[in-house]
Amino acid sequence: MSGAIIHEWIEATGGAEKVVDSFVEMMPALPLLCLWNDAPDRFPAADVKESILARTPLRKSKAAALPLMPAVWRSWKNDNVEWALISSHLFAHHLRFRGRAEIVRFIYVHTPARYLWTPELDARGASPLVRMAAPALRSLDRRRAQEGGNFAANSNFVARRIEDFWGVEATTIYPPVDVDRIKESREVDHAWTESEKEILQSLPSQFLFCASRMVPYKRMDAAITAGSLSNTPVVIAGDGPDRARLENIAEGANVPVVFVGRVSDEMLYLLYQRCSAFIFVGVEDFGIVPVEAMAAGAPVVGNRIGGVAETVVDGETGALCNPDDPADFRDAVERAVNCSSVATRSRAELFSAENFKENIKSWVGEDRINSANRVDSRAA
Secondary structure, X not given: OOEEEEEOOEOOOOXXXXXXXXXXXXXXXXXXXXXXXXXXXXXXXXXXXEOHHHHXXXXXXXXXXXXXXXXXXXXXXXXXXXXXXXXXXXXXXXXXXXXXXXXXXXXEEOOOOHHHHOHHHOHXXXXXXXXXXXXXXXXXXXXXXXXXXXXXXXXXXXXXXXXXXXXXXXXXXXXXXXXXXXXXXXXXXXXXXXHHHHHHHHOOXXXXXXXXXXXXXXXXXXXXXXXXXXXXXXXXXXXXXXXXXXXXXXXXXXXXXXXXXXXXXXXXXXXXXXXXXXXXXXXXXXXXXHHHHHHOOOOEEEEOOOOHHHHOOEOOOEEEXXXXXXXXXXXXXXXXXXXXXXXXXXXXXXXXXXXXXXXXXXXXXXHHHHHHHHHHHHHO
C-alpha cells in the first residue's frame, strides 16, 4: 500500500509541526507533501515535495495565497498514492491527485480554519482578502470535508467544531507532548549561556509564568492581569507582533513584569519548574504548552472554554476560570498555586508522544504503518 504524509506548510516551530514530527518518525519512508517548506532543516531525511505555490511570491503571504489553496490541493501529480495521513488546519483535507478518483484519507484536524470559521478568535480573519473570500471558501470547505475520510480531532472541543462546521464526526486523538524529556530536564545538566545566566539572575523568587507566540488571541496580557490580581510578579517568554502592546500594559502593572524573549527548550522547562503557576487563558484548540508546563510540575490556570479544559483537572492540576471575571480569575490563581506537582506530572503522562503514536497506529491501522516501514527497510 503506497502512502503519503500531508501537511499545510512546514514551519520551524508550532504544535502542528510536532504532530508531523511524530508522523515522520513513525513512517520515515513516506513522501511529505506541503504547500511550501519554510524549515528545510526540520526533516533532512524526508522526501519533502512542495506545491507550485512554493515557486511564487505567494508563499510569503498566506492571506493572498488563501483563495488558490483549495485548487492547489486538487492538482497534485498522481504518484500512485493509495492512502494519505493528512495534518490539516486549513485546506490540506481537500487533497486529491490528478487522474486518481479516490484515495483513503486519514485526516488529523488541528481545527477547521479559525480565520474562516471563528474569525472572532483569530485576527487573521480580519484581513480584507480573507473576509471577501470567506463565505465561498466556507461553503467549499464543508462540501469537500463531506467527500469522505476518516477524521480525528486534536480535542473534543475541535471535534464539536468539525461536526458543527463540516457536518462530519471525528474521533479525538490528543497531540504528542515530549513529556519524558521535560520531566527529565534538570537545571544542573545544562551549560547555560551568559544571556541565560542573566535571565536566571533576573527571576523573582516567586512568579507567575506565561509563554507563547505573542499574538492577541493568545491573551498573554491576562498573565499581567493575574499578577496584578494576586500581587505576584510575572515572567513572560516569547516574541511576536503583540509584544509592544504587552510591554505597554506591563508598564502600568502594579507588580514587576519580566520579558525574557525567545528561550531555549531547556530554559523554558526550567521556567515551568520554577513558576508558582502557568497562566494560559486563551481559547485554545488543544494547547500543548499547558501540558508541557504540567509535565514540569507547574499547575496551570486555564480557560473553561477550549482544549485546556480537557487537560487541566480543576482543583487538582490547576484551575479553570473565566479570565474576564476578576474575582473568578483571582480565585483560580489562588487555587492553582496550591496544587500538587506530583498530580500535574502524572496528568501530563496521558498526553505523551508514545501514547499519541499508539493511538495513531490504531486509527490508521498497523498494516499500513508496517507496510510503510517495510518500504523504509528495503530502501535502507
